[in-house]
Amino acid sequence: MKIHEYQARILFEQKKIPVPRGKLCTTSSEVRTAAQELEKPVVIKSQILVAGRGKAGGIRLARTPSEAEEIAKKLIGSVIKGIKVNSVLVVESVEPKQELYLGFTIDRGARKFVLIASSQGGMDLEELALTQPDKIFRREIEPLIGLHDFEARLAADSIGLGGRTATDFSSICKKIFAIFCEVEADLAESNPLAVTYDGSLVALDSRITLDDNALFRHPEYRNESEDMSPLEREASQRGLAFVQLDGDIGIIGNGAGLVMATLDVVSHYGGRPANFLDMGGGSSSDVVFNAVSLALKQTNLKALFVNVLGGITRCDDVARGLVQALKGSQTKVPVIVRMVGNNEEEGRKILADAGVATLDSMEDAAKLAVQKAYT
């Protein structure tokens, strides 16, 4: 789960990592005051959890307090990439002599933390990896041991820093790693980390992604993610894994891999999936009811394909939940059900009684769903 730049900035400040002076504002008059107090040109940064907010116009420079107020009036309340801007961070504009990259993330294959540093900051890590791979210093950090001081020094040295800048870089490196561990992040980075003309360092941007599974230990960050459509939010509240797609055939299944495969098979036969909806491995009739009801809220559906492999899940439970949801929604969308496994006979009977036919094979069912949707 991403947290806002201003939240990551608070963590940076608590560790005394230098950041530009600034303030979080929710009204344009606050922005004006903040700009006045800073007595410098300011950068106004929309606090939204989407990638590429800069290119989308969410980050703006203002030379005067009144310019800042004008910009804030336009930004606050506007919608950028589908997300409403509720607050902006107003910070002094800092002219960097050089922009560095410094971050920690997780290397899945190696099962290690990894420290990444580069003398070419500013662009995102992905772009950096593509365009300047030889400018990236990468070092695996032992999860059971943690970051050693010498590793931080090695990073500074490897990206060509010396003197006080190297010492400061090592210090910031250790602090970001401490944050990374304390909040149990997937990613914690400063990018760009600016070298100013006097050789000091300032973290111009701070980005942290938390591990959703660890939020129970960090309740202060719960319910933060706004980078979701209303349906995705509802699904998340109901404990369903739901991703909205741009097609028109709704897809429900039990198990992430099976649902992904169902999407693939439907696409293979020319269908356009409207969503990914995983009910989970051991689905009860309540869960099925919630899932089907949610899927049917998608207004553009041309068909709904429910694909259940009842290993632990009982097919009769699935059937009951499905019938109840269909009754509740009174939908006209054709519903195609593929259902095999535990208590299959009983499940099929319940569905047949409600006028829903079932198929044996995922592929046959996918073909049928495409046919019903587009003809």
Place this chain on the structure above:
Amino acid sequence: MKIHEYQARILFEQKKIPVPRGKLCTTSSEVRTAAQELEKPVVIKSQILVAGRGKAGGIRLARTPSEAEEIAKKLIGSVIKGIKVNSVLVVESVEPKQELYLGFTIDRGARKFVLIASSQGGMDLEELALTQPDKIFRREIEPLIGLHDFEARLAADSIGLGGRTATDFSSICKKIFAIFCEVEADLAESNPLAVTYDGSLVALDSRITLDDNALFRHPEYRNESEDMSPLEREASQRGLAFVQLDGDIGIIGNGAGLVMATLDVVSHYGGRPANFLDMGGGSSSDVVFNAVSLALKQTNLKALFVNVLGGITRCDDVARGLVQALKGSQTKVPVIVRMVGNNEEEGRKILADAGVATLDSMEDAAKLAVQKAYT
């Protein structure tokens, strides 16, 4: 370095380890007020850093506030085992159903932390180990990994606790380990850790010994140790390792092992060492001056034996410092010097010029020191 019970108690309280209600007091009227507020019989505990303060009368029970005040009048300002009582901890008296032991220390041989727990608390660990070895649960904790929850549960289970008491014990166990690591202790224990009649746990005493070498990371505990004679304190301030003994031949050397061996050799020939004084491996003339001056402050000296093996240390430096100190003190105590090694000739000459003879062999010199002291 030992810290006071009340200081350890603060650490316990910060981690929400249950301790008896109570207050640190420095006057008898404060003690009376504290006892009144507690509305119970109280225990008055002298805050001095000596072992066996209980047996020496430093811990007293008072049934009423006025009795508490009377006791405090006697305790505060009194001297117990050579240490002045400046403050007392006044706590509610808790009647334990059972007294447990729980502590963490370091196993030198295994190079591990070690968790120790016992169903037979109250007596100290040494006595416990001698009298009830089978009642001790002992588990090595990996220093690189730390204490696992299951290890704390294992301790509780192994000393016969169950139900809520076991859960609470595990929780206190984890908290004491956290303190042990945070302050970098050699020892952190609660003894006795009382089980009350309602099955809850209260840490009736808390004892922590810090690692002197780690104090630079814990400046709040610096200059705490009062378990020293004035000369020991002066030595400590001058960076000398000094231990007062009960004999009359002063011993100075360079290197802890050599000084210990010198003590042993002097004793072997019938001498009674007055002190242990290690100037360290690479002694300059300043250090020698300080050491000799300090040793000569011992009023009961019958001889002073300076034993220097000049490996890195230069004998001429030693000689200069020694001559200067002897001049300064104008002592009449016979001074015997054994000196070999670097710049030996020059050193001997300096001493000879000042009327001090030197010997080659530690054993010959020890014999001479004993002879000069007692004849």
Place this chain on the structure above:
Amino acid sequence: MTILVGNDTKVLVQGATGREGRLHTAAMLRYGTKILAGVTPGRGGEIIENTVPVFNTVKQAVEKFPQLNSSIIFVPAPFASDAVYESIDSGLKLIVVITEHVPIHDSIRFTNYAYSKGVTIIGPNCPGIISPGLSKIGIMPGHIFSKGQVGMVSRSGTLTYEIAWILTRAGYGQSTAVGIGGDPIIGKDLLEIVEMFAEDGGTNSIVVIGEIGGDAEERLAGKIKHGNFKKPVVAFIAGRKAPPGKRMGHAGAIISMGTGTAASKIEAFKSAGVPVAELPSQIPELLQREFEEKKKENGP
């Protein structure tokens, strides 16, 4: 022969008295798994399913049943990590972590610790291991699998059952099926399990079920390309149509920073000579074709 789980497998159930623990203890016992003991702190002395004694600590269970060698963990995510350490500490050499939602900073630590102690971790967030007809340490429906010589390894759960069912109906029984789990950090990964199958005398071919996210498939393909694998390998990759930046159910199934796409994995397999099925139903025929290919390559 099989890998990881077989006749000698003696299982401890951690979190045995919870709902999931009880349900699957019963299911495993029915399947024939030798479950000797359960552990739930504070519940020592109970008996579940009439036969399985419950202990407070793994130490007690192992003292009572020294032949225990494997553990399956159902304890809730906040405590799963501790349960793993407890089993490692008591000398169990195979630990299957069923628990979902284990924090990644926990799993990255306990997987490293397990490796340093020579302990095999499967999972977390996985269906477990089944050697059909012999034993299972997992939550998969046993009746879908059948005894045979195909080694299966998969990052998913129900998709594994789907493909096992297809294989079973096509007459391809399985030696062992291993569900390694859908989290970003897991114990044994695709490559390590495939290497075990490569060495296993009871396995004549391998079906790999991958999905988007990470580079486990690419690493496996690289090893196959430059290694000396004699057995037919067929792959399936779920998530061809998944959009980048979205987690597709599994925490690990996410295309991020341009890596982990199905296209990249399919390309890697193809370049290593491993056919990738476009539909699950194609897997048996691809296996058949590979058997014939390998027969030609390896000689009579």
Place this chain on the structure above:
Amino acid sequence: MTILVGNDTKVLVQGATGREGRLHTAAMLRYGTKILAGVTPGRGGEIIENTVPVFNTVKQAVEKFPQLNSSIIFVPAPFASDAVYESIDSGLKLIVVITEHVPIHDSIRFTNYAYSKGVTIIGPNCPGIISPGLSKIGIMPGHIFSKGQVGMVSRSGTLTYEIAWILTRAGYGQSTAVGIGGDPIIGKDLLEIVEMFAEDGGTNSIVVIGEIGGDAEERLAGKIKHGNFKKPVVAFIAGRKAPPGKRMGHAGAIISMGTGTAASKIEAFKSAGVPVAELPSQIPELLQREFEEKKKENGP
């Protein structure tokens, strides 16, 4: 032959530009130690003693001089631990930590880490290692030692020099002398060094210099008692007259909780058949006696 340090020893000095680092770099060079490089962060590019290049990181030093295999650490206590990890990380296999006052929570961690990586740590707070006539990684005065076949291991510094001097004058040269340090937590302990001497073809007898505190002497004695040591061993224990509860200079030299007394150590050695000298000067004659004893025991 020698242990730990010999002709192939190629040394890195960490903390090379400090006062102690410089002083002992010069002394070691004079003694013949092959010092190839030094490290001090931020001082890369300097040259000390006209021959030793200084680098910012151990990695750079090792890249430049891949034949480096040992390190000696003079960096101040707050940074000593990090210096140890840095050397381990760069593959150096012998690390001598001269630094005094290293926090015990640091040394307990880095000694465990070194063990897990197969790295030998000597110290902290130790004089180091000398193989007379060949090389030294340490701060001991070289001229006191002489080449021969007595293996020396000691928890102290100057007392080692005292006894080496006695041995030298009595005609007993030394194969290697190892000062393992006086801290409660150290790398190799008495027993481990004695075991190395037992295996060393260039060592025909062993002098153990112990002191009060801990149970390293008792453990060594126990091993000798129940083991099969063919070489004469003679011991000296400092601190017979030390009072309990007082730290005698060394952090590790303290009788606490009734353990670590000289009496206990002397008793343990005697019960293992190891003679303990009451005075340092007795060591040569005890050695001589042991040679004769062992000759009888081991046969001609």
